[in-house]
Amino acid sequence: NAGVTQTPKFQVLKTGQSMTLQCAQDMNHNSMYWYRQDPGMGLRLIYYSASEGTTDKGEVPNGYNVSRLNKREFSLRLESAAPSQTSVYFCASSGSGTGREKLFFGSGTQLSVL
């Protein structure tokens, strides 16, 4: 049982380049999330998707776009990367009802923007 799978694990970009972070879950969860983690800042929510076909902004959405491709997949796109987007990115998912409260996380993508 893979849970939440993120790709790639590591990425180095130059300022202005674009890329898409991929996330897939195999737990039939309705909700999916993208967080970024910076030293001393904890986790901050970028975007989330309550169900297939819906997406909403979180705390720090600027510079990012998302796509909920289907129930399994939720991608995060950086259209024009900036050094301020150097961070570790985590995808997470959660179920329905009271199961929605507990998040399952992927292992993260470490992104460096030079």
Added chain:
Amino acid sequence: SQQGEEDPQALSIQEGENATMNCSYKTSINNLQWYRQNSGRGLVHLILIRSNEREKHSGRLRVTLDTSKKSSSLLITASRAADTASYFCATLAEGGSYIPTFGRGTSLIVHP
């Protein structure tokens, strides 16, 4: 913005000792959760305590919640080197969205 704030930021203990970390929050909550993050890995859910509960146990973990003080504590008894990790509290605001807000975490090092 962070709802929960963990204290201390870092904790270093010997194997076999107990580890206590605290979380304070600002607004009324539905529940509070604790997650563990091993180095280079994603967060793993440990335990959830609801606003009408005062104490909860799971194996060597004991969580307390004091809603009057807006604080929670996580106690790990008889710590092991494998408990070395960062621990985060996450709060779910009352009447708000279902998405938990994470604190900055406590880094725990357990020396063998």
